[in-house]
Amino acid sequence: MTNTIVYVCGPYSNADHIEVCNNISRARATAQCLWASGYAVICPHMNSAHLDGVISYSKFAKAYINIMLRCDAVFVIDGWESSFGSIEEIKAAKVAGIPIYYNLEDLKNAQI
Numbered sequence: 001m002t003n004t005i006v007y008v009c010g011p012y013s014n015a016d017h018i019e020v021c022n023n024i025s026r027a028r029a030t031a032q033c034l035w036a037s038g039y040a041v042i043c044p045h046m047n048s049a050h051l052d053g054v055i056s057y058s059k060f061a062k063a064y065i066n067i068m069l070r071c072d073a074v075f076v077i078d079g080w081e082s083s084f085g086s087i088e089e090i091k092a093a094k095v096a097g098i099p100i101y102y103n104l105e106d107l108k109n110a111q112i
Contacts, residue, residue: 004112006034007068008043009089009100010077013057023079030077037104042071061085065092072112074100 008030011023027045034041044064065088068074074093080086093100101107 004039004073005071006039006041006073006075006107007071007089008034008041008045008077009068009074009080009086009093010045011079011083011086012045013083013085026077026079030075033104034075034107037108039107042067061088065089068093069096069098071098073107073110074098075104075107076100076102 008027010027010030012020012027014020014023024045027043031041031043031046044067064085068089069092074089076086076090080090090100099110099112101110
């Protein structure tokens with residue numbers, strides 16, 4: 001299973017710094033669970049945590065879609081419905097034919 005690279009998709013941005021921290025924490029917990037389940041994980045929330053302002057949001061978003069397109073699967077965490085970035089990542093994954101999972105059991109049962 002460790003050959004399967006899973007991208008964590010979920011909300012990051014928020015006007016409230018505490019909510020950004022909460023979003024990062026939720027993504028981190030998801031990444032830990034995925035790693036513990038035997039997957040190699042890309043968690044953008046951890047990769048660029050609190051780097052806001054280094055480059056523009058649109059450049060981060062474009063770069064992460066580019067990274068996501070190299071992954072074998074996308075794992076979506078709660079709150080994605082209100083996250084513009086997550087919605088765009090899901091759209092890009094669908095266009096590219098990358099499988100999208102919303103729960104661990106479905107991911108574990110997948111033949112990827």
